[in-house]
Amino acid sequence: MQKKANRIYHISLALYAGLVLSLLAETWWFTPPDNHVWIISLLQLLPLFLPLYGLLKRGIRAASWLCFILCFYFTSGVLDAWLRPEQPHGWFITGFSVSLFITSIMFIRWQAQANREMANA
Template sequence: MQDLTQRATISYRVSLILYVCLLASQVAKVLWLHPPESSVWMIASFTIIPLLAPVYGLIKRQPRASAWLCFIICFYFISGVLDAWFIKDSIHGWLITVFSSLLFVSAMMFTRWQGQLNNQTQS
């Protein structure tokens, strides 16, 4: 049980770090790196608000919020791959792809291990 707690804690911390990195990269993309010509704040809200949806559950360390984050991240992964493919000489697409891939794995592992830990403590 101690090993399971340690794995869940490490994956949770890694998930939070990668979550902040992905959020910061999205803000940097929209506001500084590739700002749109019009309606910057509207586009910024469409790219940032979905990432902010599971924040409350993530802070409360709920596995369900982490699982929902995995679904949301898929869109950012696709966006990162498309940016890496179509925008030459830009590492931002690669960063988003790497951040979203690693965040998906760490959030999924946290969901699994925390769920197992919750089941063991309820029994």
């Protein structure tokens, strides 16, 4: 079970990086604002960076908090894709947030099972 948890953990980290990069690409290249790009980027990424320390330590609780936080990014991506379907960044944010949510849930389940197996052994 630990092998499955390790694999999905690395996939989750890659999707996390993809979501961060797509948010940065949206702010800096696709639809750059007139001014205060740094502040807008910080406000977009700050909620996503809150559970990062726990995620890097493979914390189950941090992964569950990430799932709650991803609901906001999913909503933002869906609204962006709905309002401007010809632009790709809304689709990317939606895709990354859904994929990251699913892999985070799988990581939580498999890591909890692996922890129980190690405790019983």
